[in-house]
Amino acid sequence: xxxxxxxxxxxxxxxxxxxxxxxxxxxxxxxxxxxxxxxxxxxxxxxxxxxxxxxxxxxxxxxxxxxxxxxxxxxxxxxxxxxxxxxxxxxxxxxxxxxxxxxxxxxxxxxxxxxxxxxxxxxxxxxxxxxxxxxxxxxxxxxxxxxxxxxxxxxxxxxxxxxxxxxxxxxxxxxxxxxxxxxxxxxxxxxxxxxxxxxxxxxxxxxxxxxxxxxxxxxxxxxxxxxxxxxxxxxxxxxxxxxxxxxxxx
Numbered sequence: 001x002x003x004x005x006x007x008x009x010x011x012x013x014x015x016x017x018x019x020x021x022x023x024x025x026x027x028x029x030x031x032x033x034x035x036x037x038x039x040x041x042x043x044x045x046x047x048x049x050x051x052x053x054x055x056x057x058x059x060x061x062x063x064x065x066x067x068x069x070x071x072x073x074x075x076x077x078x079x080x081x082x083x084x085x086x087x088x089x090x091x092x093x094x095x096x097x098x099x100x101x102x103x104x105x106x107x108x109x110x111x112x113x114x115x116x117x118x119x120x121x122x123x124x125x126x127x128x129x130x131x132x133x134x135x136x137x138x139x140x141x142x143x144x145x146x147x148x149x150x151x152x153x154x155x156x157x158x159x160x161x162x163x164x165x166x167x168x169x170x171x172x173x174x175x176x177x178x179x180x181x182x183x184x185x186x187x188x189x190x191x192x193x194x195x196x197x198x199x200x201x202x203x204x205x206x207x208x209x210x211x212x213x214x215x216x217x218x219x220x221x222x223x224x225x226x227x228x229x230x231x232x233x234x235x236x237x238x239x240x241x242x243x244x245x246x247x248x249x250x
Contacts, residue, residue, distance in 0.1 A: 021047055021055050056087035057095040064098075064107075077108025088119070096123035097131045104134070104143075113144040124155065129162035136167060140174070149174065149181050160190070169194055172202055176209075184215025195226065203229055207238065211245075220250040 021044030047055035060083030067076035081102050087095035100119035103112045117138065123131035136155035139148040153174065159167035168190050175187035188209050194202035203226050209215050211223035224245040230238035 021058055051086070051090075053087040053090040053092040053095070056083050056090075057092055057098075060084040060087065060095065060098060074108050077102065079108070081108045088122070091126070093123040093126035093128040093131070096120075096126075097128050097134075100131060100134060104138075113138070124158065127162060129159045129164040129167070132156075132159035132162065133164045133167045136170065140170065149178055153181060165194070165197075169199060169202065172205060176205055184209060186215075188215035200230060200233060200235070204235075204238070207241070211241070220245055220248070224250050 044055050044058055048059060060080040063076055063080030063083065067073055067080070081099065084095040084098045084102070088099050096119050100116045100123060101107065102109050103116035103119060105111070117135065120131040120135050120138075124135055132155050136152045136159060137143075138145065139152035139155065141147070153171070156167040156170050156174070160171055172187050172190035172194060174181060175183045175190070187205060191202040191205040191209070195206045207223050207226035207230065210219045210226065212218065224242055227238040227242040227245065231242045
């Protein structure tokens with residue numbers, strides 16, 4: 001068993017695509033894939049020698065994955081960051097994002113919110129939706145900075161436009177809850193998108209907005225429909241609202 005685990009940790013899988021060393025899975029792979037892993041690792045090593053930014057990013061990810069499987073040693077994170085830095089300095093947005101996370105969480109480096117923002121902004125400028133989302137989150141939560149809902153909206157909108165689901169959910173909530181930026185129509189727009197995908201919070205927002213006519217024409221039948229969905233999933237308050245609407249003839 002120990003030998004199998006060692007092989008699983010040592011070898012990582014790269015898929016033959018347009019990149020000959022595409023990173024598609026973390027350290028855990030079935031040990032029978034080790035021959036393929038070795039061959040693809042060789043391709044990656046050759047690209048690293050050519051200072052290929054994508055290959056450098058892959059090496060950084062592998063260092064992180066192996067470390068996450070073990071003791072979470074700061075030295076290994078630092079080694080991963082060295083690879084990310086080589087890649088990021090060539091403008092590779094995924095590596096820039098990883099350096100932002102490292103600075104945000106203190107992985108192989110000191111926690112530094114300003115460096116995190118700097119790396120996230122570089123990555124976000126290249127349409128990296130994960131970096132755009134992180135910036136929205138930083139300004140929304142006030143992580144070591146004063147909360148700034150306008151800045152948060154700016155970055156969440158960019159991430160949401162790039163189909164980042166969590167950013168879309170934050171927009172729906174923010175437009176509904178916060179008076180200084182309140183816009184029920186915008187909340188409704190994002191909630192419709194997410195409710196259809198099964199997001200309970202957004203189904204609730206839709207039910208409330210249809211019931212009260214917030215951001216959309218009042219429609220008790222549609223409110224009843226969404227309360228019913230939530231009730232089916234065990235939400236008692238929604239069951240009560242469904243019952244009230246049903247008794248009202250809707």
